[in-house]
Amino acid sequence: MTVLTEGEALELLAQGAMELEGRLVDASNTTLRAEITLDGTTRRCVYKPVQGERPLWDFPDGTLAGREVSAFLVSQATGWGFVPPTILRDGPLGPGACQLWIDEPEDAEALIGFVPAYDVPEGWLAVANARDDAGDAYALAHADDPRLARLAVLDAVLNNADRKGGHVLYAEDGRIHGVDHGISFHVENKLRTVLWGWTGKPLPPEAVEVLERLGAGLDGALGEQLEEHLTISEVQHTRLRVRRLLRRGRFPDPPQEWPAVPWPPV
Template sequence: MTSTDLQPVLDESDALRLLRGGEFELEGRLVDASNTTLRGFLTLDGVTARCVYKPIRGERPLWDFPDGTLAGREVGAYLVSRATGWDVVPPTVLRDGPFGPGACQLWIDEPEEVEALVGFVPAQSLPPRWFRIAGAVDDDGEEYALAHSDDPRLARLAVFDAVINNADRKGGHILVGRDDRLYGVDHGVCFHVEEKLRTVLWGWTGRQLPPDAVEVLGRLAAELNGGLGEELSEHLTISEVAQVAARVARLLADGRFPDPPSDWPAVPWPPV
């Protein structure tokens, strides 16, 4: 597989099998990532695919998250995503690699020309059916708006982020694959017991949750008391799993998208 080859299309079970048992060949480091993030290839039974590997030993200590837990949170986000049926997180496992245990996630190829769903746009030229989130001014004094599309795929991701308490939903963490499916990546700072939701997807604040989201949340509530809760407990503390269930219950009770926090920055930096 060369650098110009497209990622093979794999179903979930085949992708997980490759992620868990494939032989590693590292390709390089993603230098913009705050923690050690490596891209490489995995090969198993004649199938080769790209992956992202985040070794635990390369995690930078954080003041509000316990050391050595970010990889497990990445896996936890995938488990919740799978339980929703929305599949908004690429297949992700915890496995040993060239630099020890870490999170290993299937790489998502984006088309060369993909329609932007989140970003800065001229303040006076907000595209139709886009939400303005915040204002900005460039070095030349031109006014811009941080905004995102009123896209149902983004709305599902916003609900998902509220469930997992995502503290870092940047625009650059949102990918659109070749199958036109939307994916969220970089979930190492999720599942905190304190409310830390920080995202660029505030466009639906206070609006009623769509019926499909209510149905999914009801299913999550049941599964958190069973198999999903048990799976998450392998990567999160008992309190963290309990808070996932509590957030699901609050969303169902409110029936609306959450409001931005008043005691915590609502938008991550940088936002895209």
């Protein structure tokens, strides 16, 4: 299957005819898989209609789709390409977020998971301890992989409250993708993630350069784009998070006031 450029994928998502295939039952909000076709090109997509969003006490109703799109816009601005092409469009169940489907090869090796506490793989970073029903000790851990480190920086910018291991996808071309960003961009610190392995460590020089570019974009065209989907205050706090990361020059520390890892973690 021919790989689409980002521009081709966005055009397909925006203008293609959508046909629903079924619902992804593990999702807490209505999440549908669909086929989308334009000029003989067909791909799968994930469609999350606004009317299927479950109300959350700390996020305004009807805003999760806009946060999904905003996460793509920020990811796009970093140049890292973690979030698959995502747009806001009308669909069979009304307006919603539409995101290109990422196929994972059957032999994809996950970089995040629970491993025996006494046998954390070499090159992996332990994040938290746990025990199974039999009382055996396990560690929640992830690979010390530069791709995951970049994703951790992106999550800190997005204030992602739900970076589970299952929200990291592994594409056939070796790239990783982050999905499910509906509860991001809150004005309060709500970062919850399984990627705490670099806590307090210096940011890579590459990440500093990206954050500087991102800050400039948030003061200009990127900030204007985000204001179409987020409140002015949420965009302002995104700028503040970028500035704080640059000022500190280190990966953030886990919060002490609430759980730092989402449930379930993977």
